[in-house]
Amino acid sequence: LAKTTQPISMDSYEGQEVNITCSHNNIATNDYITWYQQFPSQGPRFIIQGYKTKVTNEVASLFIPADRKSSTLSLPRVSLSDTAVYYCLVGVGEKLTFGTGTRLTIIP
Amino acid sequence: KAGVTQTPRYLIKTRGQQVTLSCSPISGHRSVSWYQQTPGQGLQFLFEYFSETQRNKGNFPGRFSGRQFSNSRSEMNVSTLELGDSALYLCASSPRMEREQYFGPGTRLTVT
Numbered sequence: 375l376a377k378t379t380q381p382i383s384m385d386s387y388e389g390q391e392v393n394i395t396c397s398h399n400n401i402a403t404n405d406y407i408t409w410y411q412q413f414p415s416q417g418p419r420f421i422i423q424g425y426k427t428k429v430t431n432e433v434a435s436l437f438i439p440a441d442r443k444s445s446t447l448s449l450p451r452v453s454l455s456d457t458a459v460y461y462c463l464v465g466v467g468e469k470l471t472f473g474t475g476t477r478l479t480i481i482p
Numbered sequence: 483k484a485g486v487t488q489t490p491r492y493l494i495k496t497r498g499q500q501v502t503l504s505c506s507p508i509s510g511h512r513s514v515s516w517y518q519q520t521p522g523q524g525l526q527f528l529f530e531y532f533s534e535t536q537r538n539k540g541n542f543p544g545r546f547s548g549r550q551f552s553n554s555r556s557e558m559n560v561s562t563l564e565l566g567d568s569a570l571y572l573c574a575s576s577p578r579m580e581r582e583q584y585f586g587p588g589t590r591l592t593v594t
Binding site: 406408410415416417418419420423461471472473474475 | 486517524525527570572574581582583585
């Protein structure tokens, strides 16, 4: 079972780049790594997904080292609206495991 | 494209009763998954359906069940409700299994 570990919380100032790292030592060969954002009383929102190396979309980048035992979500130039809980998800099917999430607070 | 919809949004039930929650996935999505979210346990996977078949199941008792219809809409049922079943129940759809999921707003279930 691919269990994930993330920092419980992080603070950052507006305009800065934020990097959130997730550890997943038991990741399986066919597991994708997916990141979600969740605001209070809402369902998680898909941010980005990757399998190896680097993936970039319009909102974030995902860095995955060769051993795939960790991944880093990078949010460029954060704003107050990025204050949320960020989840790293690894696995498929019955192995789907959401970590405790990282509560990111953006300071004006 | 309309997002995932869930009904009802809020529900209050008494211990021992049963409840049925409904989920309509994004048009064209054939995979539907259900999750339970509580402050203590976080987000936990319940089950996943694809083409009307349960493909994966999390570690929940048999009181939790679900089904998927031919139009990909899904329902989950919880029988003999317990106080600990109070949670936000989230449905997510995906264009295919094992890839990114799109979540609905959830159904907030309170068991008294």
